[in-house]
Amino acid sequence: MYSAPFDKCGIYGFCGANSICSSRRADACKCLKGFISKSQESKNCVRESSLDCQKGDGFTKLVGVKVPDLLKFQLNESLNLKQCEAECLKNCSCTAYVNMKVSEGRTSCVMWFGDLFDISEVSDMYRNEVVFIRLSASGLGLTHDSRKKNRLMAILVVSIISSATILGLISFIIWKKWKKRDDLLHLTRLESGEDEREVPLFHFSTIEIATNYFSFGNVIGEGGFGPVYKGNLPTGQQIAVKRLSKDSGQGVEQFRNEVVLIAKLQHKNLVGLLGCCIQGNERMLIYEFMPKRSLDYFIFDHKKRAQLSWRNRLDIVLGITRGLLYLHQDSKLPVIHRDLKASNILLDSNLTPKISDFGLARIFCGNDVETKTSRVVGTFGYMAPEYAIDGTFSAKSDVFSFGVLLLEIVSGKKNRGYSHPDHLHNLLGHAWLLWNEDRGLEVMDTILEETCVRSEVLRFIHVGLLCVQECPEDRPTMSSVLLKLTNEEATLPRPKAPGFFVQRNPYDNFSSTTVTTDVTISILEAR
Known part of the structure; x- marks a missing residue:
């Protein structure tokens, strides 16, 4: 059995409103801090306590995430981080804000209104923005003692982070080298047919029959990689087959590159890879068929x-x-x-x-x-x-x-x-x-x-x-x-x-x- 996308968090709005998706957890969906599940039947989350502009709402930080979808938002390119927070607090409908980097040395204030959708975890090192989620004073648990405790905790955390910087840099270098070795191992397994669970492998005869034995009448395009054929699988699904030409200027390196990348990428505006075929000297990529061709x-x-x-x-x-x-x-x-x-x-x-x-x-x-x-x-x-x-x-x-x-x-x-x-x-x-x-x-x-x-x-x-x-x-x-x-x-x-x-x-x-x-x-x- 095979299903796609490989990452459930790549499905738009998989966890519903006001929740965060993480592919590292068995239960991928979790309500944001200050929110609880609306019901057992629904993935949507609602606030534990309502916002009250008069009683000192505040914000909780959310790091290492993809920012919410831009459904109801407002952009102001002239506000810095502090001004962005103040502007959000002025509007009782503002539920989150971020100070987004738009170019070298320039940031913009982006504020969200209403429910937040499509938040998912990513590694901190690939995201620079910190999302600030608005909560009521009771939702934040802000009392005099807790604020004092938070300040002491912040001082302790800063001290620990400062002392661990060198160790972190060393760990990152080791991770980077390990990642390169891992990709190389993946390519080797792919060619030997050991990695079918991530990239489905099609038998050559299946593709041969689907494309009417690569007949000229089934050719729908030609690129640097080689010819592209239209085909029909026994299930009735239409496919597009990119076949690596012997005279191709790209070669096996680009074939491997495309398989590894597309297998890891899932988005509605990226072409979907159904699998590949590796048999003898044959190298083919099988994609979803696009009936309107290219732009x-x-x-x-x-x-x-x-x-x-x-x-x-x-x-x-x-x-x-x-x-x-x-x-x-x-x-x-x-x-x-x-x-x-x-x-x-x-x-x-x-x-x-x-x-x-x-x-x-x-x-x-x-x-x-x-x-x-x-x-x-x-x-x-x-x-x-x-x-x-x-x-x-x-x-x-x-x-x-x-x-x-x-x-x-x-x-x-x-x-x-x-x-x-x-x-x-x-x-x-x-x-x-x-x-x-x-x-x-x-x-x-x-x-x-x-x-x-x-x-x-x-x-x-x-x-x-x-x-x-x-x-x-x-x-x-x-x-x-x-x-x-x-x-x-x-x-x-x-x-x-x-x-x-x-x-x-x-x-x-x-x-x-x-x-x-x-x-x-x-x-x-x-x-």
């Missing part, structure tokens, strides 16, 4: 792009944002995708976007912020300048790719190969020139004029330009991007010049074909 199939086609209204495109952008935010911040291990582009966004029957193709993705361990490589892999037109030129990549590299994708979705034009009669800039440069002349709406796909909300279009273009700024430090984090896209009252800074803001040689080849590269820093070799 580029629609937005870059003169006729099909009319099928995506502004509301469709808005929902697609927000879905991609949430998926990328999960990779960077909410998954157990931070992941940098490194190849985010329109053809790697798949659409299900409801046009829900799902990020795919994790063959080039990298896991960031510990407190790593960025890293450097001598081999640049990705797609021209989506790569951030610091990555394409110096080989330096981070979460901000994915933010740049997202900005390119956002502007392509709004405009219906490709960044690579874009041409204009008045200049030789790419799509990013063209959008920035129009923005500086207060003509930002001219970037919009003309087919959206009847369905769009102009203020939303302008805000999306504005956020896209913030994401593609040349310096990584100027680009927002994905948590900040989500807040800016969904909050009409958010104040957006003026964008600086985008990366690669130089006019191209008029004799350059502006082919519309997307080329995936596998190159070194010194010599460019297109793959």
Whole structure:
């Protein structure tokens, strides 16, 4: 028997309201401090004692968790931690707040109202935000003696933490080395068929029959990994099969990388891995079938792009944002995708976007912020300048790719190969020139004029330009991007010049074909 997702806490709202989910406990769901179970039949939790603004409500800290879902919230970018607490206390409906980091040296106050949903535990080292949950004075147990005791306890805790810092650093280094060995062991077991419990293995003959013996008529796509086939399992379930080509530029390393990563990641905006097939020289990945194919199939086609209204495109952008935010911040291990582009966004029957193709993705361990490589892999037109030129990549590299994708979705034009009669800039440069002349709406796909909300279009273009700024430090984090896209009252800074803001040689080849590269820093070799 096999079930997915592997982590129950990956299921949205699994524990109901005002509770926290932990995959480390047999009973995954537990009410937050100051809350009790509503009933035996319900997972929802309610307050033990009601809030009373007049009798000194307070807050309890919640660390090492994914912040609650942004259902009813308010953003204020001008308040610090103390001011955020005071502002929340002023409003009797405010139930929690967090001082969220949005960029280097800048934080924003986010306040929640009503019940809190989708809180789950993650390791402290992957989360910087502390969530403050509001409780009544009786719920906190605040008396004079208890406050005095708490102060003494705080002094003791600080002393213990200070003396244990060196031991903690040593333990972390040991854990990091152990984790690398564990991943290597997992890959070895996967190829020998010993790890079926985590990644289901399909027999080659099953996939052969499902794809009509890999017939040409069943091919639905082609990538750097190899051909993608549509198939039907004996159960009637439709699948998509990525088969590693013998001439593939990616190879076994990327295959292993994708299997290990996708098996650990569960989110509604990430493509679902059903299993894999390893037999002889055959390497195949079996995914859920996406009937609407990929995003580029629609937005870059003169006729099909009319099928995506502004509301469709808005929902697609927000879905991609949430998926990328999960990779960077909410998954157990931070992941940098490194190849985010329109053809790697798949659409299900409801046009829900799902990020795919994790063959080039990298896991960031510990407190790593960025890293450097001598081999640049990705797609021209989506790569951030610091990555394409110096080989330096981070979460901000994915933010740049997202900005390119956002502007392509709004405009219906490709960044690579874009041409204009008045200049030789790419799509990013063209959008920035129009923005500086207060003509930002001219970037919009003309087919959206009847369905769009102009203020939303302008805000999306504005956020896209913030994401593609040349310096990584100027680009927002994905948590900040989500807040800016969904909050009409958010104040957006003026964008600086985008990366690669130089006019191209008029004799350059502006082919519309997307080329995936596998190159070194010194010599460019297109793959």
